[in-house]
Amino acid sequence: MQRTTRKIIQAILYEVIAVLLVTPFVVLIFDKSIGMSSLLAIVMSLIAVSWNYIFNSMFEYWETKQTQKGRSIRRRFLHAIGFEGGLVIFTVPLIAYWLELSLWAALIMDIGLLIFFFFYAIAFHWSFDKLFGLPESAQWSK
Secondary structure (H helix, E strand, O other): OOHHHHHHHHHHHHHHHHHHHHHHHHHHHHOOOHHHHHHHHHHHHHHHHHHHHHHHHHHHHHHHOOOOOOOOHHHHHHHHHHHHHHHHHHHHHHHHHHOOOOHHHHHHHHHHHHHHHHHHHHHHHHHHHHHHOOOHHHOOOO
8 A cells, every 4th residue: 555545545444443443432421412513523633633644654764764664563562652742732722622621730640631542543553554554664674
């Protein structure tokens, strides 16, 4: 699969599954309507899709420069930490505004989401690599 196509499919699948998993929790925890919660999840997903593409482009560029190829558990953890850590910069203000929370309360909520998404990101990307194979950046040169 070509690099750009792979990244687009990966980002879209990641976010569609994320929206389906997160929306019910926002409805229950914050007592918001399904419409309001779904819209928040979709807006956050659009931000995440954009960040996913940018971050994965940077990560794969970095990965091509590494002498060790493949995706070890350490590299997968670094990937998940980098992705989720960057995403928090965009999502905390959005959550605070949308749910009428303080930045501190939004950060606490986002930390809960980060913990969930940390493990989700590792599981998703591992599964994606199993289904679609490793990207060129993680393969041994011929």
